[in-house]
Amino acid sequence: xxxxxxxxxxxxxxxxxLTSSKSQVFYTGLAIMPVFWVFLYFLWxxxxxxxxxxxxKELGSAFSVSLTGMPIVFIFLISQGILTDNSISFLNSxxxxxxxxxxxxxxxxxxxxxxxxxxxxxxxxxFNTIIIGSDKKAVDIYKEINEQxxxxxxKFIGFININGNNHFPxxxxxxxxxxxxxxxxxxxxxxxxxxxxxxxSTEHGKIxxxxxxxxxxxxxxxxxxxxxxxxxxxARINTIIETPLIEVSQRIMPAWQRNLKYTLDIVFxxxxxxxxxxxxAFIAIWIRMSSEGxxxxxxxxxxxxxxxxxxxxxxxxxxxxxQNGPELSSKNDPRITRPGRFLRRTKLDEIPNFINVLKGDMxxxxxxxxxxxxxDQIMKQAPHYRHxxxxxxxxxxxxxxxxxxxxxxxxxxxRLRYDIxxxxxxxxxxxxxxxILTLVVIFRRNGV
Numbered sequence: 001x002x003x004x005x006x007x008x009x010x011x012x013x014x015x016x017x018l019t020s021s022k023s024q025v026f027y028t029g030l031a032i033m034p035v036f037w038v039f040l041y042f043l044w045x046x047x048x049x050x051x052x053x054x055x056x057k058e059l060g061s062a063f064s065v066s067l068t069g070m071p072i073v074f075i076f077l078i079s080q081g082i083l084t085d086n087s088i089s090f091l092n093s094x095x096x097x098x099x100x101x102x103x104x105x106x107x108x109x110x111x112x113x114x115x116x117x118x119x120x121x122x123x124x125x126x127f128n129t130i131i132i133g134s135d136k137k138a139v140d141i142y143k144e145i146n147e148q149x150x151x152x153x154x155k156f157i158g159f160i161n162i163n164g165n166n167h168f169p170x171x172x173x174x175x176x177x178x179x180x181x182x183x184x185x186x187x188x189x190x191x192x193x194x195x196x197x198x199x200x201s202t203e204h205g206k207i208x209x210x211x212x213x214x215x216x217x218x219x220x221x222x223x224x225x226x227x228x229x230x231x232x233x234x235a236r237i238n239t240i241i242e243t244p245l246i247e248v249s250q251r252i253m254p255a256w257q258r259n260l261k262y263t264l265d266i267v268f269x270x271x272x273x274x275x276x277x278x279x280x281a282f283i284a285i286w287i288r289m290s291s292e293g294x295x296x297x298x299x300x301x302x303x304x305x306x307x308x309x310x311x312x313x314x315x316x317x318x319x320x321x322x323q324n325g326p327e328l329s330s331k332n333d334p335r336i337t338r339p340g341r342f343l344r345r346t347k348l349d350e351i352p353n354f355i356n357v358l359k360g361d362m363x364x365x366x367x368x369x370x371x372x373x374x375x376d377q378i379m380k381q382a383p384h385y386r387h388x389x390x391x392x393x394x395x396x397x398x399x400x401x402x403x404x405x406x407x408x409x410x411x412x413x414x415r416l417r418y419d420i421x422x423x424x425x426x427x428x429x430x431x432x433x434x435x436i437l438t439l440v441v442i443f444r445r446n447g448v
């Protein structure tokens with residue numbers, strides 16, 4: 001290997017570099033390189049769901065991340081004079097560097113994943129699993145999974161019935177954990193990893209209710225595809241070897257987009273807080289001089305997975321504005337201060353929201369966080385609101401861009417449809433569109 005790199009100029013390049021004025025750049029590059037690769041692995045989701053990773057998919061992912069990162073490394077080596085086009089072409093040099101990195105990265109991952117798969121197939125480790133259903137289909141799927149030659153890793157801890165009867169054929173095989181009303185508590189208390197939907201055709205009307213109760217972080221939902229779906233090609237089956245189950249995906253964005261969105265949230269929030277520091281100082285003085293009360297106002301909102309957090313904003317209302325209980329603001333609300341009207345119209349009151357983003361409570365783009373008091377009222381009219389709790393709330397949202405502030409619960413329900421559309425079409429590209437539209441609305445001074 002040393003002779004090879006000497007022939008292409010690597011040995012001489014290193015010697016000349018270490019004795020040149022470029023050495024500082026070289027050392028800086030060496031220090032940044034591990035961070036660069038870890039960042040790429042993070043974007044591709046290599047550090048998530050280690051027990052569920054496939055060797056074949058890992059091969060494709062490892063090839064993709066190497067193909068993405070290696071050209072950047074290669075360009076750096078050329079720019080520093082480490083690689084030179086002597087007797088061996090740049091293409092050969094690239095192939096060698098690519099192969100070294102790919103094998104160095106993939107082989108240890110392959111060993112790790114193979115060990116995990118072996119442990120799962122031998123029943124040494126697995127996933128706490130419950131079945132939703134209790135009749136013939138549930139019994140059939142339980143037997144089929146259990147009778148497979150190799151374990152799928154499903155450790156059945158019980159079942160949930162949905163038919164309200166007292167006779168459950170599945171009860172002879174596993175523990176009865178209760179009905180649908182108990183489902184969220186059963187999942188939390190038993191640390192359930194997977195749910196298998198095995199309901200009868202007469203129970204399909206309860207699908208929406210079941211899915212609404214399965215909003216739990218990290219939960220994998222699998223279902224038996226209908227024969228019609230298999231014949232028409234609409235069902236995507238995880239494997240043709242094991243029991244034919246389809247996964248009901250709750251991951252709204254691909255791993256690399258989720259991680260890129262998180263990275264952009266952090267980077268943009270830091271930049272925004274630095275750039276807007278003079279503006280924030282002016283706003284703080286203006287609020288202090290205009291009325292009594294704190295400069296920063298905070299109160300509890302509901303975030304991802306229903307977790308409460310404290311949101312921070314510049315105060316736009318008079319002190320003790322909600323002394324009589326929660327009350328939404330309106331266009332001509334007398335509680336809003338003079339600075340508050342300007343801050344609300346330009347969204348400058350939400351500059352402290354960037355602190356919430358850095359803390360991990362919020363994102364740049366996402367449905368606006370609400371108080372539990374109003375969420376309870378919204379869900380009486382629109383139970384599907386609970387789906388918005390799958391993702392982090394945002395500083396701006398598609399609902400606010402298209403609808404604006406809501407002055408009552410009815411308007412909140414109307415605005416909900418825009419946020420549901422965003423939820424179903426989430427991507428980094430859509431986030432950029434919403435951010436741009438938000439700026440357009442602000443500059444038009446229409447308020448959002």
